[in-house]
Amino acid sequence: MSSADGPGEQLAFIRETVRRARPKAARGVVLAERQPVARVLVDKGVLSLDQYFDYAVPEAMSADARPGVRVRVRFGGRVGAHGRREGGTLHDGFVVERRDDSDYAGPLAPLARVLSPEVVLTPRLLRLCRAVADRYAGTLADVLQLAVPPRHAGAEAEPSPRPLPPPAGPPAPGSWERYAHGPEFLASLAGGHAPRAVWTALPGPGWPAEIARAVAATLAAGRGALVVLPDGRAVARVDAALREVLGAGRHVVLAAEAGPQERYRRWLSVSRGSVHAAIGTRAAVFAPVRDLGLLVVWSDGDNSHSDPNAPYPHVREVALLRAAEEGAGMLLGGVSTTVEAAQLLRSGWARPLAAPRETVRRTAPRVRTVTDYDQARDGAAQAARLPTVAWETARDALARGPVLVQVPRRGYAPRLVCGRCRETARCRACGGPLESPAADAALRCAWCGTEEHDWHCAECGSFRLRAAVVGVRRTAEELGKAFPRVPVRTSGRDAVLATVPAAPALVLATPGAEPVAEGPGYAAALLLDGWALLNRPDLRAGEEAVRRWLTAASLVRPADEGGTVVVVAEASARAVQALVRWDPAGHAAAELDEREELRFPPVSRMASVTGPARAVADLLGLLRLPAGADVLGPVPLVPAAGGAAGAAAGGGAGGVQGESGERALVRVAPGQGAALAAALKSAQIARLALRGAETVRIRVDPPDIG
Incomplete structure (x- = not known):
């Protein structure tokens, strides 16, 4: 094992002129003949270890240890006198690359086991997860825990069904005719284009059927579609509408209610290309739909779209990153409109999709x-x-x-x-x-x-x-x-x-x-x-x-x-x-308009730092912020009252449910969000190295600024 970015790295000009020797492996390990080094992402969500590590690939595992598969590796410990790695613990991980050489000059620990030959981490999904981790000052391992469901061997052993051909033609506009430019939006999807719209849905029961028609138009163009909804009731309504418009077998529902084996079976059918449309709740935004042509996020202001697990990504922002990365269309819809959606309209990134006033x-x-x-x-x-x-x-x-x-x-x-x-x-x-x-x-x-x-x-x-x-x-x-x-x-x-x-x-x-x-x-x-x-x-x-x-x-x-x-x-x-x-x-x-005057999100970028008073002060002291940034607080947190409308009414005054201590808000100007996330991550790594493991929660774009 070695860090791919560690002190064993050599000067660039020497690398260019000196041919590397064949990598060394622990004693008794027969290296693979071709590409004997596996670069592995270890499933260990520690900020200071958010990097890849090199392992030797034994010849017996070479055929299965492809990029994207799950492996088990020994992490930690030391190399003994006979070149064997001693101590350490076994961890799961993903192979992200096979290489001919390594930056580490010493003997590499071998892969302990290839858990499955199934490729679950594609290069496109890896890039998306890396972008999400960087945006939210988190680790790639934490994001992958949200993006890739746990393995179920029984589901992997079953073949996925053969993919159905695309629908014969685009659907009729139906109730989309009630919206200005609604039929044109469907026609653009059916033509293989990638329109981006903020959709203000009309009141009434028609929105699930309208989502289904947009998905059908995308599939008719031979592209994939993904719909993310806030809860299981909304998923059930869109599921029924898709069955009516598309028939059976053209989409899958990715929801926890299905159970781990069934959900993984459905996820594999998407990953293998058997199904080209998927719907589900929060985690479905990472579903590996092939040739993605349309991303739909319904009711993006719903609190359920904000993940409670580190690094706390929001479905809307992940979808925007993914649409830009994969050249997909975007439909941000709801009966209401968020401030973030209004900013997308004002910037010209998306176009409005609304009904005339007389129809409303x-x-x-x-x-x-x-x-x-x-x-x-x-x-x-x-x-x-x-x-x-x-x-x-x-x-x-x-x-x-x-x-x-x-x-x-x-x-x-x-x-x-x-x-x-x-x-x-x-x-x-x-x-x-x-x-x-x-x-x-x-x-x-x-x-x-x-x-x-x-x-x-x-x-x-x-x-x-x-x-x-x-x-x-x-x-x-x-x-x-x-x-x-x-x-x-x-x-x-x-x-x-x-x-x-x-x-x-x-x-x-x-x-x-x-x-x-x-x-x-x-x-x-x-x-x-x-x-x-x-x-x-x-x-x-x-x-x-x-x-x-x-x-x-x-x-x-x-x-x-x-x-x-x-x-x-x-x-x-x-x-x-x-x-x-x-x-x-x-x-x-x-x-x-008010947010612009006050320099509040989404016009600016903001992050909250929450934890014990000393830990928050330590992190703020280590923070190296870009020019023009300011820190608001810290202020004491008051525990939220349990009787308030649950998620509806939020927490108590100034409080965050279940938290105590202090909170500070860090604000930067537009365009400095990446610098803010990088500074927070570096400060957290430095604090953990200097002070120990007192927990400080960092949340970029917190939903509960009060």
Whole structure:
């Protein structure tokens, strides 16, 4: 074993003039006759070891040890007096290259084993993973763990089916005719071109079929297609649409729900070229689709697209890197528009794909606002914890079908205050906020989980509590009392419903868990507690509120069929007006203007550094930033409250779920993102070498700037 970039490297002019001797191997190893050196990426995600290492290829393994296969190697240890490597541990890795020589002059440790002759790491996938690692200040080994699924020998032993021929011709535009330039976009894909578009989808159930037609047009041109969606429910809808448009056998679903063996079998069918279209969630963005012609990312603002594992890549950014590398078309779609998508439009990298305003008005529901949540109500509305307008809308709509109620807080009563002085009820153990998990359950701390059986207010001594924030379960309880003959269904973290029947019912859901109503859709939707989304101390609060509201409102029938949406929020807020006008692109453009003035992402590039105070200070002291960069903080982190709308409402004020310590933000000008990532990686390597292994989490382009 040797580092390919280690001290054994010789001067360039000597390399050019002196012929290398045949590489040496450990004693007793018969080297391969041709290309006896394997350059290996060891699956060991340590920053200081983010490089390739040279190993000797025994003649017995030469035929199978091809670039791209999995191998097992001995890493570490030392070379003994007889030329044998002693000690060390066995690690998995990938052969990235076969060579005639090595930069290391000593004896090379041999490959311990070729795990499989299956080529799973193609040069194109390797380049993509390297680009992702460099962009996010991570290691190539960490990215490969996200990109290449674990091996399953049984799946590898099975042959993949023979590939089907391309569809006979491109599909009819269908509902793409509702969009300006929609048919032209499909025609460009069918012609083998690579158009790039930011797609603002119309409300209603049509978007899965529109994605399916775009995939069909790409396959008709003899190219591959890849669709990445935020969750399993969206995957199921697009899967059904593709089966209807393409028939069986032309695409595969890459999802964890299939199980490790089945998912790997499907991944191999893509890698081997048996199938030319794949859909799936986050990790599917790395799927090795051959001759990729179209990348589709649906709802790129969804938090599920941001990987929680190092180096924390975002699906949208990986897709952009891949589209540029492979010359593929790009369709960045959703019912809402992110600020990053608006920047792609402004830069000219992509073109807008949207419907005319009259079409939007014809397909969208009517949106009404209720500003004053504590306005005068009649008795029934007061019992239901609803403004009168919202209660009347629900009552009238229930005669025609189901009503969706979006509650941006999960649980029962996730935030409690003193009934007399309104001071926040806090845990005596850690000072965290108390919550009520159920009407008859003991109070517990949202931070440490300690139960509180004898609470009293530390400020005024009162024993009386009041719910400052009401969760979805208590809202369901209150609405059930107000509408006693109407079924009440809930959808949230504990149980997410995919669909609900078209019969009258109240369907309560946290943001992101709204089920699809069968038939024509919901008769109405109530978007409660809008302040909980708008008042989050987060840079993306307005953008996220618009996305959450539009996602729910798009499930409601059009206005001319009686569909109505009531949002309980300040009517003058920009996000509320974007919902009323159904103008997500305009809201994203306005947000981008503000980001430019404040030098916030995506106009600038930013990274967060989180960890113990001393470790963060050490890393910042070692950081060598490009000119014009600045550091914001560090500031203490507050643990996020567990009762907030889950992923919907983010964390507590200034907090990151599950973290403590300090956080600093490092900001650089546009065009300096690569320099920032390289500086962070170098500083982390230096810190680990000098100070030890105190964990510091580095996240480039963090989604939770607050």
